[in-house]
Amino acid sequence: MDKQYEPKNCETKIYELWEKSGFFNPDRLPGKRRKKYSISIPPPNITGSLHMGHALNNTIQDILTRYYRLRGKKTLWLPGIDHAGIATQNVVEKKISKEGLTRHQLGRDKFIERVWQWKEKYGNLILEQLKKLGCSCDWSRSRFTLDKEYEQAVQTAFINYYKKGYIYRGPRIVNWCPRCATAISDIEVKYQEEKGALWYIKYPLLENSKFQFPNSKQYLNSKPKIQKFITVATTRPETMLGDAAVAVNPKEERYKKLVGQKVILPIMNREIPIVAHRLVDLNFGTGALKITPAHDKTDWQIGKENNLEIINVIGPDGKMSKEAGKYEGLSTLEARKKIIAELEILGLLEKTEEYEHQISLCDRCHTPVEPQISTQWFVQMEKLAQPAIKAVKNNKIKIIPERYKKVYLDWLNNIEDWCISRQLWWGHRLPIWLCQTANKIKNPCLSGRQEKLKIKNINNDYVVSATRPKKCPFCGQCEMKQSEDVLDTWFSSALWPFATLGWPIACAQNKKSKIKIKKYCKPIRGTDLDKFFPTSLLSTDRGILYLWVARMVFSSLEFLKKIPFKTVYIHATILNPEGRRMSKSLGTGIDPLGLIDKYGADAVRLGLIIQTNRDQQAIRFDERTILAARNFVNKLWNISRFIEISTKQIQDSKSEIQNKSKILNSKIKTLTLSDRWILSRLNSVIDSITKKIADYQFGEAGQELYEFVWHEFADWYLEISKFQMAEKKLKNNTIYCLKFIIYNLLKLLHPFIPFVTEEINIHLNNLTIEKNGVLPEKAMEQFSQLLIVANWSAVKRKYINKKIESQFEKIKKIVAEIRNWKSEQKIPFNQEVEYQIQKEEKNLLIIKEVKTLVEQMTKTKLIS
RNA sequence: GGGCGCUUGGCUCAGUGGUAGAGCGUUUGCUUCACAUGCAAAAGGCCACAGGUUCAAAUCCUGUAGCGCCCACCA
Numbered sequence: 001m002d003k004q005y006e007p008k009n010c011e012t013k014i015y016e017l018w019e020k021s022g023f024f025n026p027d028r029l030p031g032k033r034r035k036k037y038s039i040s041i042p043p044p045n046i047t048g049s050l051h052m053g054h055a056l057n058n059t060i061q062d063i064l065t066r067y068y069r070l071r072g073k074k075t076l077w078l079p080g081i082d083h084a085g086i087a088t089q090n091v092v093e094k095k096i097s098k099e100g101l102t103r104h105q106l107g108r109d110k111f112i113e114r115v116w117q118w119k120e121k122y123g124n125l126i127l128e129q130l131k132k133l134g135c136s137c138d139w140s141r142s143r144f145t146l147d148k149e150y151e152q153a154v155q156t157a158f159i160n161y162y163k164k165g166y167i168y169r170g171p172r173i174v175n176w177c178p179r180c181a182t183a184i185s186d187i188e189v190k191y192q193e194e195k196g197a198l199w200y201i202k203y204p205l206l207e208n209s210k211f212q213f214p215n216s217k218q219y220l221n222s223k224p225k226i227q228k229f230i231t232v233a234t235t236r237p238e239t240m241l242g243d244a245a246v247a248v249n250p251k252e253e254r255y256k257k258l259v260g261q262k263v264i265l266p267i268m269n270r271e272i273p274i275v276a277h278r279l280v281d282l283n284f285g286t287g288a289l290k291i292t293p294a295h296d297k298t299d300w301q302i303g304k305e306n307n308l309e310i311i312n313v314i315g316p317d318g319k320m321s322k323e324a325g326k327y328e329g330l331s332t333l334e335a336r337k338k339i340i341a342e343l344e345i346l347g348l349l350e351k352t353e354e355y356e357h358q359i360s361l362c363d364r365c366h367t368p369v370e371p372q373i374s375t376q377w378f379v380q381m382e383k384l385a386q387p388a389i390k391a392v393k394n395n396k397i398k399i400i401p402e403r404y405k406k407v408y409l410d411w412l413n414n415i416e417d418w419c420i421s422r423q424l425w426w427g428h429r430l431p432i433w434l435c436q437t438a439n440k441i442k443n444p445c446l447s448g449r450q451e452k453l454k455i456k457n458i459n460n461d462y463v464v465s466a467t468r469p470k471k472c473p474f475c476g477q478c479e480m481k482q483s484e485d486v487l488d489t490w491f492s493s494a495l496w497p498f499a500t501l502g503w504p505i506a507c508a509q510n511k512k513s514k515i516k517i518k519k520y521c522k523p524i525r526g527t528d529l530d531k532f533f534p535t536s537l538l539s540t541d542r543g544i545l546y547l548w549v550a551r552m553v554f555s556s557l558e559f560l561k562k563i564p565f566k567t568v569y570i571h572a573t574i575l576n577p578e579g580r581r582m583s584k585s586l587g588t589g590i591d592p593l594g595l596i597d598k599y600g601a602d603a604v605r606l607g608l609i610i611q612t613n614r615d616q617q618a619i620r621f622d623e624r625t626i627l628a629a630r631n632f633v634n635k636l637w638n639i640s641r642f643i644e645i646s647t648k649q650i651q652d653s654k655s656e657i658q659n660k661s662k663i664l665n666s667k668i669k670t671l672t673l674s675d676r677w678i679l680s681r682l683n684s685v686i687d688s689i690t691k692k693i694a695d696y697q698f699g700e701a702g703q704e705l706y707e708f709v710w711h712e713f714a715d716w717y718l719e720i721s722k723f724q725m726a727e728k729k730l731k732n733n734t735i736y737c738l739k740f741i742i743y744n745l746l747k748l749l750h751p752f753i754p755f756v757t758e759e760i761n762i763h764l765n766n767l768t769i770e771k772n773g774v775l776p777e778k779a780m781e782q783f784s785q786l787l788i789v790a791n792w793s794a795v796k797r798k799y800i801n802k803k804i805e806s807q808f809e810k811i812k813k814i815v816a817e818i819r820n821w822k823s824e825q826k827i828p829f830n831q832e833v834e835y836q837i838q839k840e841e842k843n844l845l846i847i848k849e850v851k852t853l854v855e856q857m858t859k860t861k862l863i864s
Numbered sequence: 865g866g867g868c869g870c871u872u873g874g875c876u877c878a879g880u881g882g883u884a885g886a887g888c889g890u891u892u893g894c895u896u897c898a899c900a901u902g903c904a905a906a907a908g909g910c911c912a913c914a915g916g917u918u919c920a921a922a923u924c925c926u927g928u929a930g931c932g933c934c935c936a937c938c939a
Binding site: 699 | 867868869870875876877886887888889893896897898901903904906931932933935937939
């Protein structure tokens with residue numbers, strides 16, 4: 001063994017060895033292994049590369065996977081990647097824009113081809129990076145959300161929802177880019193400060209409907225005396241043409257009496273109501289808000305809750321529509337100017353204030369975003385949410401830390417219907433086929449006036465089917481066209497824990513025959529779905545607790561009538577050293593691969609995990625901890641090196657340290673105080689670590705091991721062992737002890753620092769490893785000796801002796817006191833001097849063994 | 865605006881109702897035959913602030929302040 005541990009020389013070699021052994025695959029693990037333990041990885045997006053969050057989350061999952069593998073369970077950690085609809089499409093679009101291309105220029109098929117190319121190139125990159133981290137995933141079971149089998153799962157899920165009546169079509173407000181002629185997601189909207197104005201417009205009150213409001217020309221001429229107004233403030237006067245109400249906050253005293261009354265919408269001369277709504281800010285503008293449900297998100301919300309009319313005055317091209325009357329055809333800005341002018345003439349413009357506000361722009365073309373009502377597809381959530389609420393409420397699914405239970409339940413209890421359609425190209429197409437005769441309008445925006453916001457689910461122009469219907473059932477003549485939309489990326493992610501294990505095919509009794517949906521919840525015996533579902537754990541970040549976790553829960557309960565996982569562990573978010581969120585765009589991220597390169601994978605894993613605590617919300621990343629972990633790994637290496645060197649000095653041809661416990665057992669009476677102390681401590685630690693890992697206290701477990709290995713085993717026992725080995729009588733026992741302890745420590749540490757522990761195991765067991773793995777003829781024999789499939793240590797209670805532990809603590813105190821005294825007296829440590837023992841300590845020092853021990857550890861002659 | 869969390873030695877963080885702990889940094893001494901990625905020793909903290917519960921509070925409760933994270937909104 002070298003003087004220093006070199007991760008680079010070992011990690012690749014060891015990883016290849018593990019892969020060759022096949023032990024990542026649960027079917028190839030040695031032994032009976034009746035109980036199973038399974039995790040499906042939160043599939044990383046194909047856009048990214050490994051970041052600190054991944055590093056932490058996957059370290060946690062690997063710790064558990066390795067731990068339960070050592071505990072003799074049939075252990076599966078299933079890896080995979082997510083196509084990540086919007087995110088990936090954006091990345092590729094940005095890439096092709098550098099070539100001067102847009103996706104529309106390329107066309108759908110060619111564009112998708114480009115995305116697949118991207119996927120081939122970068123898709124597996126992050127999985128390769130996980131290997132660097134040491135993750136023991138079963139790569140033979142790796143899945144991608146756009147695999148053919150996976151697509152089948154998605155279609156089955158959709159069709160099932162549809163047949164049960166959960167799917168409906170309805171209006172929804174979206175961010176519409178008039179230039180790109182598409183709806184864009186919230187994350188594609190960028191904000192920019194803009195100097196604009198806030199116009200205060202007076203809306204005349206219509207009192208007791210006595211007052212007949214004339215059209216504006218008449219109004220202009222007659223100049224009637226209107227006394228009462230309600231004034232609204234707006235940055236976008238042109239949208240007033242589509243106003244459906246004025247809203248005030250219900251708490252607002254000034255306006256309380258007006259709620260329920262009507263006002264006259266100037267220019268359009270429509271009667272619109274005054275409604276009360278909590279979303280209206282008391283302190284902004286006049287405290288009264290004009291409501292344009294067709295062109296503003298908040299207004300849409302208020303409109304929906306008050307059942308207001310939707311009047312679309314801005315078309316999908318960004319120009320004023322037919323509903324805008326005389327302003328039809330103008331751009332919004334032109335219309336704005338003219339409307340202001342008209343209001344001024346009418347005397348209804350109270351004032352204009354300069355106002356700086358954020359406008360939303362399309363991320364790609366910087367065109368101002370125009371909120372529009374569009375037709376989208378939804379899943380009705382109320383019923384689906386109930387079992388998911390129940391499962392967590394009665395702890396069938398445990399959420400750790402527990403405070404996130406509330407977050408989860410709050411969301412499901414206030415759930416809104418799930419909009420599952422996206423106007424994207426990259427993803428699963430909706431299995432919806434439209435009658436071409438009935439669907440002539442291409443763009444998804446609704447135009448004109450919608451009477452009421454009622455959900456219309458009249459199925460008179462579409463068919464839901466995995467394949468193209470042969471004949472259109474509606475017009476009987478057209479070739480039905482598949483919906484252009486793709487599904488929300490979370491729709492497919494929601495099926496992840498079971499779709500990756502073979503659902504729904506694993507439930508099909510006969511692959512050829514069509515299976516009724518009811519039967520999809522019974523897995524065929526012996527399939528992965530049967531063997532590994534429900535999974536044991538989902539480890540993830542709190543950011544996607546409802547985007548993903550909640551959806552997996554209700555999907556799983558819907559399709560398989562089972563929970564998808566027994567426990568959800570929400571790990572801490574990693575912040576940068578300044579305590580801020582790590583983000584690529586801010587350039588505040590830290591690259592874990594760089595750290596692995598610098599310190600080794602084990603150090604990164606242990607250093608990260610040591611910074612965490614089970615229930616904590618965030619950790620401020622500190623590279624010094626990684627350094628400390630690197631030093632620890634090296635310390636462990638040198639402890640092993642010391643033991644290896646010591647072993648070579650004695651006759652120990654068997655070198656089967658696994659059986660050392662038996663030898664020690666028979667000799668327990670001949671062991672020294674120190675031997676018994678360290679064996680007691682070891683067993684206490686085994687007990688504690690076992691409990692901590694099972695209880696998700698990884699940081700605490702890591703710290704305890706660090707402390708024990710370094711400051712008890714190395715600082716004390718190893719030093720004492722040197723004296724013991726100098727005595728013939730004690731030599732063999734001491735070496736047995738050393739080997740017994742190191743071997744147990746390797747197992748305890750293996751989940752945290754798998755590479756170095758395996759490497760040490762190979763050295764101590766004299767396994768013959770060649771550059772490319774194990775010698776072929778010896779392969780199986782050698783593989784079975786790998787640490788990765790060792791048996792987790794059982795606690796031997798009879799070794800635990802609290803009396804000896806406390807006695808030894810006293811000895812440590814005496815030693816420390818003497819060393820301190822020597823140091824203060826500036827006596828060189830090696831200089832043997834005499835020391836007068838204090839009274840309290842005398843009792844203990846009567847024992848000859850203790851006295852000798854103290855004298856050896858302090859290089860001091862004790863006198864009484 | 866809503867939710868959550870944090871505030872302990874110079875820095876990053878542990879911490880059990882009853883004499884404050886670690887790592888890094890600092891100081892002193894070590895070419896001790898496993899390790900200088902090391903060994904031994906030391907200095908350094910009225911545990912954010914104010915109340916309350918208790919024989920006893922860094923630890924439990926209430927409030928205040930600062931910092932941060934997430935979500936929503938910004939007419």
